[in-house]
Amino acid sequence: QVQLVESGGGLVQAGGSLRLSCAASGRTVSSYTMGWFRRAPGKERQSVAHIRRGGGGTYYADSVKGRFTISKDNAKNTVYLQMDSLKPEDTAVYYCAASSSVYPAPRPADFGSWGQGTQVTVSS
Numbered sequence: 001q002v003q004l005v006e007s008g009g010g011l012v013q014a015g016g017s018l019r020l021s022c023a024a025s026g027r028t029v030s031s032y033t034m035g036w037f038r039r040a041p042g043k044e045r046q047s048v049a050h051i052r053r054g055g056g057g058t059y060y061a062d063s064v065k066g067r068f069t070i071s072k073d074n075a076k077n078t079v080y081l082q083m084d085s086l087k088p089e090d091t092a093v094y095y096c097a098a099s100s101s102v103y104p105a106p107r108p109a110d111f112g113s114w115g116q117g118t119q120v121t122v123s124s
Contacts, residue, residue: 001026001113003025005115006021011123012121018083019082021079022078023078024077025077029098033052034050034079035050035099036070036096038092038095040089043092046106047059049069049070058070093119095115097112099112
């Protein structure tokens with residue numbers, strides 16, 4: 001099992017930026033496909049982005065494409081989510097997750113390890 005701890009959430013105005021970090025321990029992030037999910041008020045938990053094992057190919061939800069960037073630093077065993085041009089509808093609890101699959105579906109069930117989440121609030 002890999003342990004995951006998110007940080008970097010907070011309050012930001014619409015149009016602003018925020019960077020989330022996910023620190024892993026117990027295992028190396030290079031062994032997993034790493035993902036970010038979010039649960040907005042009144043919504044189900046949904047995928048935001050993930051970065052795959054091996055070649056590091058990425059996936060982005062249509063709602064964040066062009067605004068968010070997922071990356072990782074293997075030396076620091078940390079995954080990041082850079083969020084730019086934030087909108088009020090981005091307000092949610094954001095979760096870091098790990099999957100043993102090279103090609104997981106962008107669904108929570110395909111990710112077996114989770115952080116506790118960090119709150120992101122975007123004001124209008």
